[in-house]
Amino acid sequence: MSAAPIHLGGERLMLDPAGVLHWPARRTLVVADLHLEKGSAFAAAGRFLPPYDTRETLSRLALLLRRWKPARIIALGDSFHDRHGASRLPPPELEALHRMLAGLEMLWVLGNHDPEPPEGLPGQAADEVRDGPLVFRHQARPPASRFSAVAGGEVSGHFHPKATMPTRAGGITRPCFVADGRRLVLPAFGAYTGGLDARDPAIAGLFPRGARLFLLGRERLFSMTASPAPQPALTGTGPG
Amino acid sequence: MGTLPEPFAAWFARRGWTPRPHQLALLRAAEAGRSALLVAPTGGGKTLAGFLPSLVDLARSPRPGLHTLYVSPLKALAVDIARNLTAPVEDMDLPIRIETRTGDTPQNRRARQRADPPNLLLTTPESLALLLSQAEAGEFFAGLGAVIVDEIHALAGTKRGDQLALGLARLGRLAPGARRVGLSATVAWPEPLQAFLSPTGESGGVRLVQVRGGAAPDLAISLPEGRLPWGGHMGLASMPEVYRRIQAARVTIVFVNTRAQAELCFQALWRLNEDSLSIALHHGSLTVEQRRKVEAAMAAGKLRAVVATASLDLGIDWGDVDQVIQVGAPKGVARLLQRVGRANHRMDEPSRAILVPANRFEVIECTAALEAVRHEELDGDPPRPGGLDVLAQHILAMACHAPFHPDALYEEVRCAAPYAGLSRRDFDDVLGFVENGGYALRVYDRFRKLFRDAEGMVHVRDQHVARQLRMNLGTIVETPLLKVRLRGGPVLGEVEEWFISTLVAGDCFIFAGQTLRFEALDGVSAVVSRGGEGEPRVPAYAGSRMPLTTWLAARVREILHDPRKWRLLPAPVQDWLRLQRRQSMLPPKDGLLIETFPRGGRWFLVAYCFEGRLAHQTLGMLVTKRMERAGFGPLGYLATDYVLAAWSAFEPTGVEHLFEEDILGEELEEWMAESSMLRRTFRNIATIAGLLEKNHPGQEKRPRQMTMNADLIYDVLRKHEPDHILLRATRQEAAGGLTDVARIGLLLARARGRIIHKQLKRVSPLAVPALIEEGREWVAGGAEDALLAEAESLVEEVTDGAELFSGLLADVTEGVAIRPRDVDKPRHRERPRHNRFIRNAPKSLGRA
Structure with a gap:
């Protein structure tokens, strides 16, 4: 496994091919869109998805905790698929989560799926977290104007970016990081989280000067560039 | 010969018609209360034969209520037939009400139909499933006298057919007295269709009425002027010839094999179209409105030609078509005949059709097909077991209709031929899945959709569940599609999402008969503008090419093997085969010829298997895996309908070992589990079974990022509960539907001890088409990651x-x-x- 370094707001960050971010200077692991208990949320709505998603997501996260040994975790929101998700955690998963978080500082950034702090779990909840030059929030703030200077850097989730790289055997689609020098959008980490094409105006619009995409691979990341977003006049009908 | 009762006899006489023997045969079967299957070529007055007994009965003893239910695979066909029936009914002033009920029928008319059903109701399998899920289905169908299933050959063996068979089994309970009539185009084996139609799932009780002959079709092969192409499947070299034939005929249907081919041929014809003949395009990705417009223009006689895919294979009577041109090899004899039958919808005149092979191998294949037609031999697939995903949908629908006992429903379901062999374990597991997901980890009990009462009867939880089911009924699963919209203009149709994902702004592609420039994604559609520069691409659709049938493959092999049959072939093809005989050898009838030769710094291995592209693709994966282990350093392979070609860094030796039967063991299992084919199968099954939803009550449009990714569910389920019923259903369908694995097995068994290895110095004549073929697969150690x-x-x-x-x-x-x-x-x-x-x-x- 080789993580890739990236500079954001002057800070050196590591992009892990598993789809998480490590900030060595602060011993912080950042993970976006866990969507825990998405399976049971669907089951409640009449779609019996296999009830193993939380187990799967947590076991992947546990692996990364062993890899990076962070002192702090920032979950960038939508950590649970809905506001009652935490209360539906099956006892073994609840126990596993407590075990994993023991001795760690846990920061739950609130997202649109989980606007309230998860009940009965350790950690602090906040709408956004500021640390040094970086701000961590669920959904990126659109640029105020094309030329407005942004100090520092922003790290966010929400959009579940994915991208397709053309290869000689056709396009291969993977979840991806999207970044320019001041903004970084993380891919979704949850086992059942699909993706939104990074060319979609909702994502591309955040990067008016284009962006670099880092597609997740088994052992490493694969990089490609993304075109600058089209002129606003062309994209009147993007999703809200 | 029997006679028709009045006023029918007079009506026939007025039009100068004599009742056909099969029409009378169906009448007699109906009077005896027997079910019957009518197998007749197109143009035999099949539909009228099917309805005649019902009309006679209703004329004799008029009564209100539903008398006959007609089910067709096409909405448009139901509408068309309703129109055609109304004429005689009005002419004879019969007290019969005819109505259609499809997805397009407005809500108020449906409600009225439920309260006051027409005598004849024309519908589709999906609308029937909906009707049967209603609480009042019992009263609605109680008086039913007959069920007519049209184009039954196109339904049996598909998931829509499974759904219809289950619906028929339920009708057998609600209206045990109703006789059944099946209408089928000419098929090789009618017996499975009889079983499909039968109320018991066995063919015995259904009378078979077969209409032979009619005039033999008038078929010919047309070659392009100049050089006969070695490769390619589009047939564009023949377009000048096709255009001349369009000019010379009144109305022509140009059938092609894929949508991509349709687009290319259509463009090529228009480039030649100096007379501005009205030539239209028809394929399944165009918008419905656009297709209807073409169909209407066709029916009104306003078109000289239409370039069409299988979207025009079925049904509607175009009347005046006097010529069918099949571009590209037909791939199957039954399919060819159905297409040919679209010309001259009258049985006593011969249908005229031209076959236009795109390359040398296709010339042989067309010749083989012609021979088969001459000998009146057909091919067809054996019946396959019904899908468990369709069963899941049906079980929930039945619970929405009324509480049931599992024992009774199990017995009922097994009356449907596709489910005759259903095991009780599978039934119970499917029921368990519908109830609460059926997972070993029983965490969803509080969300269960079905519950059982003290007597063991199964009830549906509430109306919400019923509504959710009705919104998602049906077995047609589309691959994720994106609308193609002209900027500031209309939607042109839909293209598979993955194709759009390979485009960048400025790329052009051909769609809906025009060159389009991709501009941007706007979330729900791909925005395009007209025109554009550079070489356009053509969107192709996964799985749209039909593989060669086993049966036609055998005939191709026979022609190759027997030089006496070569006189049927045009001279360039004969020369080609002679060259092959001299430089290598001809593929033997039973053994397996494998050639190896160096070329361009690599070694090529070409195996003449003739088992169809899909089988060769699977075989290629397995053989290259083994080549890797043998240290030959395989670099890639390619599958055509006729051969498998693989290339490697080192000379392959001992090739017999690469084609041993045991490659179908572990390597296959391993490959299957990871294969995209299995994932695709799972997605369809998960959607039909109700795990993924097409529509959700109260949520018409979901944000795009909300769409659930079936691959992720597949991975999680495979890891945590590999024996879950949905994975079992996936494997069953992949193995059963995957006749190509069976074909590989048979091939390897046949070739055992009879593999002939020719070590050549250079490429052989027969291998050339494969080497210039498109569609190569690469072997990469770490597969996708290496490609990235x-x-x-x-x-x-x-x-x-x-x-x-x-x-x-x-x-x-x-x-x-x-x-x-x-x-x-x-x-x-x-x-x-x-x-x-x-x-x-x-x-x-x-x-x-």
């Missing part, structure tokens, strides 16, 4: 390292000047292409 790495390094290469991705990444991302077009010009664009992109097709024809 390669694509990335290609970008580095062409941009002289400006796009370098390495440890210096951080510097690159910090204030990098991004030149997007750099990424769009990597060399892979110029390389041989992935099979689903058909670029440069016209060029490849001349590349011999």
Whole structure:
């Protein structure tokens, strides 16, 4: 496994091919869109998805905790698929989560799926977290104007970016990081989280000067560039 | 010969018609209360034969209420038939009400139909399933006298057919007295269709009425002027000839095999169309309105020709079509005959059709098909067991209709032929899945959709569940599609999402008969503008090409093997075969010829299997795996309908071992579980079974990022509960539907001890078409990741390292000047292409 370094707001960050971010200077692991208990949320709505998603997501996260040994975790929101998700955690998963978080500082950034702090779990909840030059929030703030200077850097989730790289055997689609020098959008980490094409105006619009995409691979990341977003006049009908 | 009762006899006489024997036979069967299957070529007055007994009965004893239910695979066909029936009913002033009920029927008319059903109701399998899920289905169907299933050959053996068979089994309970009539085009084996129709699932009780002959079709092969192409499947070299034939006929249908081919042929014809003949395009990805417009113009006699795919295979009577041209090999005899039958919808006149092979192998295949037609031999697939996903949907629908006892429903379901062999374990597991997901980890009990009462009867939880089911009924699962919309203009149709995902702004592609320039994604559609520069691509659709039938393959092998039959072939093809005999040998009838030769610094292995492209694709995967283990360093392979070609870094020796039967063991299992085919199967099954939803009550449009990714569910389920019923259903369908694995097994068994290895110095004549074929598969050690790495390094290469991705990444991302077009010009664009992109097709024809 080789993580890739990236500079954001002057800070050196590591992009892990598993789809998480490590900030060595602060011993912080950042993970976006866990969507825990998405399976049971669907089951409640009449779609019996296999009830193993939380187990799967947590076991992947546990692996990364062993890899990076962070002192702090920032979950960038939508950590649970809905506001009652935490209360539906099956006892073994609840126990596993407590075990994993023991001795760690846990920061739950609130997202649109989980606007309230998860009940009965350790950690602090906040709408956004500021640390040094970086701000961590669920959904990126659109640029105020094309030329407005942004100090520092922003790290966010929400959009579940994915991208397709053309290869000689056709396009291969993977979840991806999207970044320019001041903004970084993380891919979704949850086992059942699909993706939104990074060319979609909702994502591309955040990067008016284009962006670099880092597609997740088994052992490493694969990089490609993304075109600058089209002129606003062309994209009147993007999703809200 | 029997006679028709009045007023029918007089009505026939007035029009100068004599009742046909099969029409009378169906009448007699009906009077005896017997079910019957009518097998007749197109133009035999089949539909009237099917309805005649019901009309006679209703004329004799008029009564209100539903008398006859007619089910057709096409909405348009139901509407068309309703119109055709209304004429005689009005002429004879019969007290009969005829109505259709399809997805297009407005809500108020449906409600009225439920309260006051017409005498004849014309519908589709999906609308029937909906009707049967209603609480009042019992009263609605109680008086039913007959069920007519049209185009039954096109339904049996498909998931829509499974759904219909289950619906028929339920009708057998609600209206045990109703006789059944099946209408089928000519098929090789009518018995499975009789079983499909039968109320018991056995063929015995259904009388078979077969209409032979009619005039034999008048078929000919047309070759392009000039050189006969070695490869390619589009047939564009023959378009001048096709155009001349369109000019010479009144109305022509030009049938092609794929939508991509339809687009290309359509463009080629219009480039030649100096007389501005009205030539239209018809395929399944165009919008419904557009297709209806073409159909209407066709019916009104306003068109000279239509280029069409299988979307025009069924049904509607165009009347005046006097010529059918099949471009590309027909791939199956029954399919060819059905297409040919679209010309001259009158039985006593011969249908005229021209076969236009696209390359040399296709010439042989067309010749084989012609021979088969001459000998009146047909091919067809054996019946396969019904899908468990369809059963899941049906079980929930039945619970919505009324509480049931599992024992009774199990017995009822097994009366449907596709489910005659259903095990109780599978039934119970499917029921368990519908109830609460059926997972070993029983965490969803509080969400259960079905519950059982003290007597063991199964009830549906509430109306919400019923509504959810009705919104998602049906077994047609589309691959994810994106609308193609002209900027500031209308939607032109739909293209598979993955195709759009390979485009960058500025790329052009051919769709709906025009060249379009891709501009942007707007979330729900791909925005395009007209025109554009550069070589356009053609969207192709996964799985749209039919593989060669086993049966036709055998005939091709026979022609190759027997030089006496070569006189049927045009001279260039004969020369080609002679050359092959001299330089290598002809593929034997039973053994397996394998050639190896060096070329361009690599070693090629070509196996003449003749088992169809799908089988060869699977075989290629297995053989190259074994080549890898043997240390030959396989680099890639390619599957055509006729051969498998693989290339490697080192000379393959002992090739017999590569084709041993045990490659179907572990390697196959391993490959299957990971294969995209299995994933695709799972997605369809999960959707039909109700795990993924097409529609959700109260949520008409979901945000795009909400769409659930079936692959992720597949991975999680496979890891945590590999024996779950949905995975069992997936494997069953893949193995059963995957007749190509069976075909590989038979091939390897047949070839055992009879493998002939020819070591050649250079490429053999028969191998040439394969080597210039498109659609190569690459063998990469780490598969996808290796491809990604390669694509990335290609970008580095062409941009002289400006796009370098390495440890210096951080510097690159910090204030990098991004030149997007750099990424769009990597060399892979110029390389041989992935099979689903058909670029440069016209060029490849001349590349011999």
